[in-house]
Amino acid sequence: MSLAGSWRAELRKLLLVLAASGLLGWVTGYTLEMLCIGLGVLTGIWLWQLWLMRRWLEDPDQPPPESAGIWGLVYDTIYGLQRENREARGRLQSTVDYLRSSFASMRDGVLILTQSGAIEWSNYAAEGLLGLQYPRDRGQPVLNLLRWPAFHDYFLKGDFQQPLQIPSDRNSRQILQVEITTFAGGDFLLFFRDVTRVVQMEQMRRDFVGNVSHELRTPLTVFKGYLDTLSSSELLEDPRFQKAAAQMDMQVQRMENLLTDLLWLSRIETVSEDRETEDVNMVAMLEELREELRSSHPDRLVVLELETRDAVKGNYRELRSAVSNLVINALKYSEDDKPVSVSWVRGDQELVLNVVDAGVGIEAEHISRITERFYRVDESRNARTGGTGLGLAIVKHVAASHRAELIIASEPGRGSRFALHFAL
Ligand code: ADP
Numbered sequence: 001m002s003l004a005g006s007w008r009a010e011l012r013k014l015l016l017v018l019a020a021s022g023l024l025g026w027v028t029g030y031t032l033e034m035l036c037i038g039l040g041v042l043t044g045i046w047l048w049q050l051w052l053m054r055r056w057l058e059d060p061d062q063p064p065p066e067s068a069g070i071w072g073l074v075y076d077t078i079y080g081l082q083r084e085n086r087e088a089r090g091r092l093q094s095t096v097d098y099l100r101s102s103f104a105s106m107r108d109g110v111l112i113l114t115q116s117g118a119i120e121w122s123n124y125a126a127e128g129l130l131g132l133q134y135p136r137d138r139g140q141p142v143l144n145l146l147r148w149p150a151f152h153d154y155f156l157k158g159d160f161q162q163p164l165q166i167p168s169d170r171n172s173r174q175i176l177q178v179e180i181t182t183f184a185g186g187d188f189l190l191f192f193r194d195v196t197r198v199v200q201m202e203q204m205r206r207d208f209v210g211n212v213s214h215e216l217r218t219p220l221t222v223f224k225g226y227l228d229t230l231s232s233s234e235l236l237e238d239p240r241f242q243k244a245a246a247q248m249d250m251q252v253q254r255m256e257n258l259l260t261d262l263l264w265l266s267r268i269e270t271v272s273e274d275r276e277t278e279d280v281n282m283v284a285m286l287e288e289l290r291e292e293l294r295s296s297h298p299d300r301l302v303v304l305e306l307e308t309r310d311a312v313k314g315n316y317r318e319l320r321s322a323v324s325n326l327v328i329n330a331l332k333y334s335e336d337d338k339p340v341s342v343s344w345v346r347g348d349q350e351l352v353l354n355v356v357d358a359g360v361g362i363e364a365e366h367i368s369r370i371t372e373r374f375y376r377v378d379e380s381r382n383a384r385t386g387g388t389g390l391g392l393a394i395v396k397h398v399a400a401s402h403r404a405e406l407i408i409a410s411e412p413g414r415g416s417r418f419a420l421h422f423a424l
Contacts, residue, residue, distance in 0.1 A: 003073060010070045017042055053078075109192035117142050117155070120187070129192050131170060142190075151178065165195065175199045210266035213259045220259065224252050254388075261390040265373075268318055268397050279311040280319050282344050282353070289324055290342075293331070300331055305343035310351050312422050314402045322398035325391040326355040326418045332387065334359025334415065351422045358415040367408050371396040395420075 021038030025031030052065040060082055064075035103110050109126035113119060118141055122134045130146060137145060143152055154164045160180040168174035177195040182188055227248055235241050283306050290302050330340040334357040343354045362370065366377045374389040399406045403423055410416035
C-alpha cells in the first residue's frame, strides 16, 4: 500500500472508531464516555505498536513485527533502510579488509601511528624487520619501541622530505630505509624497507670506480714520465714526432684530469654525513679563486660582487671545488671577451652563490641532465674544451651534502646562471 493510501486507511479507522463510539454513546446516553473509551482503545493500540517497534529496534536481526496499515509501512521503511545500511557497511568493511590485507602482505614494514606517535596498526613485515607485534604493541609510543637515536631525531624533527637510512638492530648487516608521510590531519604512515642490497651495490660501484681510477694512475704516471723524457730528446726535432708527442701530451693531460675528477667524486660520495665541517669564509675563498684565475686565465675578466660576508657551514675543499667548477665552466663556455660575474648574496632564508656568463647557453631539454656524470650537450665542443663531463656531477654532490640546491637557468646564445642556494 502507498503512503497516502495508508494514511487514508488510518484516518478512516479513526473516524470509524469515533462514529461507532459516538453511536453507542447516543444509544446508551453516555456519548462522552463512549468517545473517551474509543479514543483510549485507539491510543492503546498505537502504544502497543510503539512498544513492538522499540522491542524490534533493540534486536534488529529479528524480522519486523507483522502489522498492516501505517505501522506496517513504517516497519517496511525502517527494515529497507536497515538492509541498505547493512549492505553499505559490508561493502565498506570489505574495502577496509582488502586494503588492510594488501598492507599486511607487503614486504615493507608498515606502521600507522596516531598524532601523538602511538602505534595504531602494524603489518607482519614490521614484526620481522622491527620486532613489533600487533596487536600486543597497539597504543605503545613508537619511540619507546624503536630506539635508534637517528630515528628519534628524524621523527621528532618532523622533516620527512628525505628518507632515513639506519642499520637494523636485529641484524647488523641489514640496512633499513624509513619513509614517513602524514595523513588524516596528523596521523603518520611509516614504511620500513630493507635496502641492504641497493646500498651494497652502490658501495660496490663507488669502490670499483675509486679503485680503477687509483690503479690507472700508476701506468699513467709512468707514461707521462717517458713522455717528458722524450720531449727533451733529439727525436722531437723530427716534426712528425713533435705532432705525435703533442697529441699524446694532450690526451695524457685529459686522462689525468678525468682520473682526478673520478677520484674526487668517489671521495665526496663516500664521505659520511658527519664529516668534519667548519665555517667556510666564502668571501676569502672567492677572492683567492679570482687571484688564481688571473694567472691561469690572464685574458679573462671575472667580476666579483660580494654583498654579504656570511660564511657557510661545510667542507672547504668540497665547496672550493664546486665553485671553481662552476666558474671554470662559465669561462669555458663563453667567448674570451665576455666577462663572468660571480656574486655572493643573502636572501630572506638563504645565501646564494650566482655564477653568470654571457656564453653559449644550454637548450632547455639538456638542463635537467647536465648534472649527470659524463653528460655533455655537444660532444664535439667538449672534445675541444677538454672537459671531463664530471664537473657538474661534483657540484651537485657537494650541493647535496651541504643541504644546498643547484638551480640552473639558461638561454641558448645568451648565457647561463648557475646558482647554489644554501638554506640558512
Ligand atoms: P664538462 O667537463 O664537459 O664541462 P660538466 O659536468 O662541467 O662537464 O658540464 C656538463 C655539460 O654542461 C658541459 O659539457 C656543457 O655542455 C654544459 N655546461 C656546463 N656549464 C655550462 C655553461 N656555463 N654554459 C653552457 N654550457 C654549460
